[in-house]
Amino acid sequence: MRLPVKVILADDHTLVRAGLRKLLEAMCHVEVIGEAADGTAVLEMAHRLQPEIILMDIAMPGVNGLEATMRLKQDLPHIQIIILSMHQNEEYVKQALRHGAAAYLLKDAATTELELAINTVLKNEIYLSPAITKGVMVDYVQRLRSENAVDEVLTPRQREVLKMLAQGQSSKEIARLLTLSIKTVDTHRSQLMKQLDIHEVTGLVRYAIRVGLITSD
Structure with a gap:
């Protein structure tokens, strides 16, 4: 029997987290083990709870989602990070991927996309919302990550x-x-x-x- 995938939610909006929790708990193979309202809290929580996946908002107070993603991938590279954002800007997507995110999901995406993104990153593959894949080449990811920026x-x-x-x-x-x-x-x-x-x-x-x-x- 498959063990539940342990997930942490990181978003500074309580209602957004509540909605995400409801969606995730409807998936039989997912368990939400924590919620964080800012980047500093998610860093501490990730080290303590060791999730498999973090759903990460970009715009959070203090340490933002991109900075938190970079630090987490340095310290806990096994954690898969799915960026949740309202920003469709290609530069945000590239920065998220370069900092180590495994997926970039728009907040107005269909609910089925969330489960698809989770299943994709669990296979160590990259997932991008279809709305943003144009102009963002997946085979560009490795070069972005290896650049001496x-x-x-x-x-x-x-x-x-x-x-x-x-x-x-x-x-x-x-x-x-x-x-x-x-x-x-x-x-x-x-x-x-x-x-x-x-x-x-x-x-x-x-x-x-x-x-x-x-x-x-």
């Missing part, structure tokens, strides 16, 4: 500073939150601009969205 050479501190800059925080605010001097923060800013060859804050914002540090919401 520029963002991967940033230090953890640089990623923190970049994220805060992109969220509109001033050097003074960043210095206070990270317990740094304003001069140190300005140095990080200058190094980021030089390293990424981006010379204005608006460019840093676009870059942070592109690499999944923040969302455009």
Whole structure:
């Protein structure tokens, strides 16, 4: 007899999680073992509960879904992550796949797609909603994942500073939150601009969205 597939739901909307839970519990081979309302909570819960699948929203407070996916695939590569999103933008799809997601499902997809996506990722295959497959080549996934992307050479501190800059925080605010001097923060800013060859804050914002540090919401 097949054991139930253990699933965690990660979405900051309570009603969305409730609807997903109802759909999943109607599937005889699925067991929802936890719910998280933000990226930090899902990271902790995944380490503690060891699910087989996580249904992950992109736009969550704090650590967003793309960032959480990247961290989980580094620490717990056996967990399959299905991104649930309202965004049909090709860039989001590519970032999700590059960060290790096994599936990308639109929130307005048919309910039958959810079960199909689960069954597909359990076979270690990629699933994309039919509405977004145009322009997104599945055989491009491996190249995206193996790329030595520029963002991967940033230090953890640089990623923190970049994220805060992109969220509109001033050097003074960043210095206070990270317990740094304003001069140190300005140095990080200058190094980021030089390293990424981006010379204005608006460019840093676009870059942070592109690499999944923040969302455009």
